Amino acid sequence: MAMSDFAKVLDEMDHEHRQSPVIQALQAIDDKMASLFNVFATLNARQDRLEAAINLITERSAPVPSCLFCPVAENLDSHQSGRCTRFPDTVSRAVQASRLGLCERCLKTGHEEDCGVTCQFCRLPHNTLLCPTRSLHFRHQPKKRKM
Numbered sequence: 001m002a003m004s005d006f007a008k009v010l011d012e013m014d015h016e017h018r019q020s021p022v023i024q025a026l027q028a029i030d031d032k033m034a035s036l037f038n039v040f041a042t043l044n045a046r047q048d049r050l051e052a053a054i055n056l057i058t059e060r061s062a063p064v065p066s067c068l069f070c071p072v073a074e075n076l077d078s079h080q081s082g083r084c085t086r087f088p089d090t091v092s093r094a095v096q097a098s099r100l101g102l103c104e105r106c107l108k109t110g111h112e113e114d115c116g117v118t119c120q121f122c123r124l125p126h127n128t129l130l131c132p133t134r135s136l137h138f139r140h141q142p143k144k145r146k147m
Helices: 003-017 021-060 090-099 134-139
Strands: none
Touching (some): 003 021
8 A cells, every 4th residue: 555545544444533642652653754755855865965975986096097098907117108118208198098999199998089189399289108209309409417
């Protein structure tokens, strides 16, 4: 029997018996059940919000690789993307970036193709780590001395 049917039966009994103690007790139970249903609905909504927040925190706290090209488990020396020995040249990096579904401009996933990033060296539409002229740029710079 649905809650609305139960309430209808109570109303009918109320008219017939004019607030007998049994009717009053059943009405109190019905009121309490309606109140508990509202509390349950509120708690259920809170639980949904908390689960969403926990999922977001879990997602954000996942380990971020220091090298975009190597899996976290394989990057034992914690090298940076620019010092990757597994993908040392621009061609192997570009192939790995494509394999991982990374944007060739910013090396991130999950956005539109034209993100607007350009190379710092040649100003073309690719990431600096994928620049074919990058090695030429480093060869022509004088080395800085450490003091």
